Amino acid sequence: MSQFHSVLSSKKRPAFMILIVAFITGSCQLFTPSSPHHYDHPVFSFDYPSDWQTMEELWGFTQSDDNYYGLGFQEIIMVTSAQKKGKFGAYFAVAVKALPEGETVETVFHQTYSQVKDGIREESETTANLNGIPALVKNYERASGEPWWQFQDVWLEKEGTIYLLSFHCLSLGEQYQENLDFILNSFSFK
DSSP states (O other): OHHHHHHHHHHHHHHHHHHHHHHHHHHHHSSSSSOOOEEEOEEEEEOOTOOOOOHHHSSOOOOOOOGGSSSEEEEEEEESSSOOOOOOOOEEEEEEEEEOOTTHHHHHHHHHTTTTTTGEEEEEEEEETTTTTEEEEEEEEEESSSSSSEEEEEEEETTTTEEEEEEESSOOOHHHHHHHHHHHOOOEEO
C-alpha cells in the first residue's frame, strides 16, 4: 500500500505544486502596494499614497475653501486618507495666495499666524529646504470641533505666489509622518 500511495503522491505532486505557486503568486499580488496617485497642476505636481483620495472623490463634489482654515489662502486641492465621510484620517492640502508687493514671505508668515494665535497651541517654527526650495515650516495644534488637530504647514514662494502645503491629522504618528514625507518629497514646481 505504501508503494501505491507513493506513486499516487508523485503523480499529484506537480498539480499540488502548481496550486501552491499560484496561491503564493496571487497572495503576493494582494500585498504588493499599488502605484501612488499623481496630482498634476499647471504650476506644480505631487504624488500621494494609493489608498488616499481627493476630497472630491470622498464627498462626490468639489468643496475648496476660499479662506483655508482662516489663513487667507485659496485651497487648490486636498487629499485624505479618510475612506468614508465623517471618519478621521490625515489630510494634505495645497493652497495659495499672492505675496503682497513690498512684503517678504517671512513677514506674511508671522502676520498670518498672529491673526489666529488664540486658536493654536504647541507651536514651533523652523526653516527647511524642500527639494531645493527654501521653506518656512510651522507646527502647531488647532481645535476643530472637540479634538485638537496637529498641523504642519510648509510655506514656499514662487514668482510672487505663496504656496501653503498643509498637513493635518489627529496624531502625527510614524505612519502619517511617512505619508507626509512621501508627499513632500514628491512635490515639485514645473
